[in-house]
Amino acid sequence: MTTLSEKKIALVWFKTNLRLRDNECLTRALAENDEVVPFYCLDDLLLQTTSYGFKKAGAFRLKFLKESLQCLDQGLRTAGSGLVFIAGAPEKEIPELAITYGAQTLYAEKEVAPEELSLQEKVITGLSRLNCSVKTFECRNLFHSSDLPFPTAQLPEIFTEFKRKTEDVVTVRPVFPKPVFIRSPSIKSLDLSIIEAEVEADPRAVLVFKGGSDAAHERLQNYFYQTKALSNYKHTRNGLVGESYSSKFSAWLAAGCISAREIYEEVKKYEIIFGGNESTYWLIYELLWRDYFGFCMEKNNLRYFRRSSLHSSTAVLDLWVEARTGNTFIDANMTELKLTGFMSNRGRQNVASYLCNDLKVDWRYGAAYFEQQLIDYDVCSNWGNWAYLAGIGNDPRSNRYFNTAKQAAAYDPEGTFQQLWLG
Ligand SMILES: Cc1cc2nc3c(=O)[nH]c(=O)nc-3n(C[C@H](O)[C@H](O)[C@H](O)COP(=O)(O)OP(=O)(O)OC[C@H]3O[C@@H](n4cnc5c(N)ncnc54)[C@H](O)[C@@H]3O)c2cc1C
Structure with a gap:
């Protein structure tokens, strides 16, 4: 019989893997422990303004996050568990949570981007003082990094080379099934009232995005x-x-x-x-x-986050952000982003090129505005695409210039899109 003191208890940190199916952190934690404590920590920084002058997460993403957490909690409760919600500085809050539940191990998604990695390190340090170990798992990609035919440090410099070397060689690992029953201590009901995220739905939006x-x-x-x-x-x-x-x-x-x-x-x-x-x-x-x-x-x-030689004039940047550049294709796209939190891939390429190449503004300000505004913000896809378009990434063609007049003629020949957003 397992006594209370022998019980193996694990914390499962949900970050950008807000699902029960195909969640290796959860699956492994359940297999290796008696009880698990699923939790989400709302990082204070997410609500703050960065040095670029934009919020880390704007209202569209916060609303989506709130809905996603509610759905996750419902799924967990159906399986006999629930979601613990904490807020503050994760490096402080998570060790406290480990003490509260007497956890010996934390299971978390493996990070790759600088800020996220640095936070992960701080949490590992804090937990190690409590003899709580940390296990991380890749949750984001189609391919597992250890299945690639090269170490990540030798990733090909161009996408086509990456595709050629992987797509017929690497097998996509099977999906982890959704756990039927999740053994947890009693978890109080979810209160997300701290996440204030009211947005006005625009009837022109491509879709009603509901999180979860x-x-x-x-x-x-x-x-x-x-x-x-x-x-x-x-x-x-x-x-x-x-x-x-x-x-x-x-x-x-x-x-x-x-x-x-x-x-x-x-x-x-x-x-x-x-x-x-x-x-x-x-x-x-x-x-x-x-x-x-x-x-x-x-x-x-x-x-990816290095300064470019371009300027950071706030007046010019504001014109772009506020959709007042005078270029109707750009302004229509920027209006859509401002009012809905979404923009098509074609639009994103054009507005990014326009900011760097035509307005000559430091690309990182554009990426930071996208970070605030996009409902689908993903650190790798956002900063990677921006760097790629700005010629900072690893593509050998350094200047990816989009002629916006030609692009508008090709992709919005009747002006339907521009009419929709600019009236
Ligand atoms: C400057 C810039 C910033 C971007 N920022 C983000 C971001 O923060 N988050 C994000 O998810 N995508 C980003 N993208 C990529 C792409 O624009 C969006 O993924 C896509 O428009 C989302 O619409 P969809 O799901 O209908 O895409 P679909 O065309 O249906 O594509 C299917 C999926 O493939 C992936 N995908 C498609 N194109 C790309 C791409 N170029 N790079 C990476 N993944 C891609 C996405 O996950 C997408 O959901 C950015 C692109 C640019 C040019």
Whole structure:
């Protein structure tokens, strides 16, 4: 019989893996311990303004986060557990939580970006003083880094080379099943009132984004099976208006409400039922881009955040942020971002190029505004794409210039998108 003092208790730290299915941290914690304490820590820093003058997380993402946590808590309660919610500085709050529950181990998602890594180190140091060990697991990507045919430090400098060396060689690991029963101490009901995130819904938004894995799977069912929009993805993915031109999975992927492997598995099922084509392949191809930026962050780290030689004039930056540049294609995209927290991939490429190449503003200010504003903000995808477009990343073509007039003519030939946002 296990006595209380012998009980193995683990903390499971939910960060950007807000799901029960395909969650290695949770699965391993359950296998190796008697009880687990699932928790989320709202980092004070998330609500603060950074040196770039923007919030780390704006209202769109906070609202999405709140909904995601509510859904996670419901799922945990159905399995006999619940979500502990704490707020403050994680390096202080998490060791206190370990003391409260007498935990010996913490299970957490492995970080790769500088700020997140530094926080992870601080938490590890704090817990080691309590003899609480830390185990980390990769939760973000399609491919596991140890399955790559090269160490991350030797990641190819260009995406096509990465794709060539991996896509037919690396096997995507199977999805971890959702645990049926989660053994936990009694956990009080969730109170998220501290997260104030009211946003006004704009009827022109591409989609009503609701956080949580239930909504993520509903979107997948809709995009794959109800509309079969997936079968046309390659031809529509550069669109600007409406919910079906692309999957809109990014916000759920960024919060981890759904994993890249779950989507991959579902594409494979879909291909068996309806047949695979270049579009079904292309969704996986885009997930490979996402992986690539994840591995690039691990390899390049601080290089992504380096200052550029461009200026940081707030007056010019404000014109871009406030959608008052006078370039209607740019202003329409920036209005959409401001009012909905989302922008298409075509739009993001254009506004980023415009800020760096036409307005000559330091790209990091643009990336920081995106960080505040995007509902789907992901540290690797955001800073990686910005660095890539600014020529700071590892692509040999240093200047990725987008001629916005040509782009508008090609992708918004009737001006429908510009009309929608600028009236
Ligand atoms: C300057 C800039 C900043 C960006 N910031 C982010 C960000 O913070 N978070 C984010 O998720 N994406 C970011 N992207 C990538 C991309 O624009 C979005 O993932 C995409 O528009 C989201 O819409 P979707 O889910 O409908 O994409 P789909 O076209 O349906 O693609 C499917 C999935 O593939 C992944 N993907 C597609 N394109 C890219 C790409 N270029 N880089 C990385 N992953 C990709 C996404 O996870 C996406 O959900 C950025 C792109 C640029 C140019």
